[in-house]
Amino acid sequence: MAEQQRYTYAGVLHIHTTHSDGTGSLTDVLDAAHESRLDWIIITDHDTRAASPAEGWHNDLLVLVGHEVTPTQSHFLALDVAEVINREQPTQAFIDETYAKGGFGVMAHPDDHLADRTLGVHPWSDWEINRASSGAPIGIEIWNLMADWRSNRDSLPRPEQFTRPEPTLKGPTANVLAWWDQLNVQGQRTFALGGLDAHAFHIHHAGERYVVFPYFWLFQTLTNYVLLDAPLNRDWTTASRQVYRALQQGQSYFVNRLYGPLPQSPFTAQQASHTAHIGDTLALADGPITLRGELSEPALADTELRLIGNGDGLHTGTGSLHYTPTAPGTYRLEGRRTGQPWLYTNPIYITA
Ligand SMILES: [Zn+2]
Numbered sequence: 001m002a003e004q005q006r007y008t009y010a011g012v013l014h015i016h017t018t019h020s021d022g023t024g025s026l027t028d029v030l031d032a033a034h035e036s037r038l039d040w041i042i043i044t045d046h047d048t049r050a051a052s053p054a055e056g057w058h059n060d061l062l063v064l065v066g067h068e069v070t071p072t073q074s075h076f077l078a079l080d081v082a083e084v085i086n087r088e089q090p091t092q093a094f095i096d097e098t099y100a101k102g103g104f105g106v107m108a109h110p111d112d113h114l115a116d117r118t119l120g121v122h123p124w125s126d127w128e129i130n131r132a133s134s135g136a137p138i139g140i141e142i143w144n145l146m147a148d149w150r151s152n153r154d155s156l157p158r159p160e161q162f163t164r165p166e167p168t169l170k171g172p173t174a175n176v177l178a179w180w181d182q183l184n185v186q187g188q189r190t191f192a193l194g195g196l197d198a199h200a201f202h203i204h205h206a207g208e209r210y211v212v213f214p215y216f217w218l219f220q221t222l223t224n225y226v227l228l229d230a231p232l233n234r235d236w237t238t239a240s241r242q243v244y245r246a247l248q249q250g251q252s253y254f255v256n257r258l259y260g261p262l263p264q265s266p267f268t269a270q271q272a273s274h275t276a277h278i279g280d281t282l283a284l285a286d287g288p289i290t291l292r293g294e295l296s297e298p299a300l301a302d303t304e305l306r307l308i309g310n311g312d313g314l315h316t317g318t319g320s321l322h323y324t325p326t327a328p329g330t331y332r333l334e335g336r337r338t339g340q341p342w343l344y345t346n347p348i349y350i351t352a
């Protein structure tokens with residue numbers, strides 16, 4: 001079998017504009033995305049697709065528009081669906097309606113929590129609901145940047161928590177990672193991604209005005225890379241299917257770019273002369289497999305890598321690691337840089 005090259009495209013998602021409660025116009029968002037050298041973005045205003053006339057190519061930036069279905073709890077990013085899904089129905093019903101209309105979705109900030117309970121929190125209320133009734137997987141936003149910041153700052157934030165939020169970011173919670181792993185281990189294949197929840201809120205605090213956080217700053221943080229079999233098509237509807245399909249198939253990984261640039265092919269599996277990529281499935285019956293975490297970029301050589309198999313930490317390495325799995329299951333890679341959470345890949349799946 002001829003080896004197929006993969007093409008990597010960087011994008012961010014979960015973005016609010018002035019069409020809902022974001023403070024940036026579409027132009028502001030597009031300008032920030034261009035300056036951030038992104039290939040694609042997905043705008044998800046609350047319960048509206050008002051930004052949809054902007055869908056398409058804007059020079060080298062692919063703009064896609066979904067929406068966030070926002071009942072009081074259990075917010076849901078409805079993607080690749082042309083209609084707004086009614087939020088006034090039970091969680092399973094709006095998931096099923098999204099899929100019935102040809103779309104798919106992602107559970108937004110499922111572990112949203114705050115030390116200060118006087119502020120509103122919007123977690124995914126029932127973790128037993130995690131797929132469409134048809135069995136089709138829905139995704140988990142394992143790291144939501146704004147929910148992370150809100151959860152870990154002081155209830156009355158110190159000024160530096162507005163101006164230098166990095167130390168306040170802790171990454172995906174242990175609960176979310178355990179849940180995601182458990183679903184995959186049970187055979188309920190579930191993809192993960194990192195979302196921003198970009199609003200660029202204007203907040204007045206102790207006599208100062210802060211922007212929490214500017215689109216341009218956020219667009220340098222959690223960035224998802226989709227792995228494609230072919231370059232993104234210049235026909236935007238074809239390109240949108242490429243991006244959506246890769247996300248749904250778990251052919252993606254994300255990093256917090258604050259701590260290091262895009263790694264190319266950080267996680268692969270080798271079986272004889274065949275190289276498998278994130279989201280692929282291999283069978284042990286077809287011969288020995290080597291899982292490879294490999295950051296070939298010199299600037300990333302000091303990254304602490306950790307291989308997780310069936311929910312357990314199996315192996316670590318600095319800049320690279322190799323592991324020969326002997327059991328079927330779900331294998332994924334994490335990376336930390338300067339002690340901070342940085343890289344999360346979707347799994348490579350290994351069957352008997
Ligand atoms: Zn939300």
Ligand SMILES: [Zn+2]
Nearest residue numbers: 014016068197
């Ligand atoms: Zn949101």
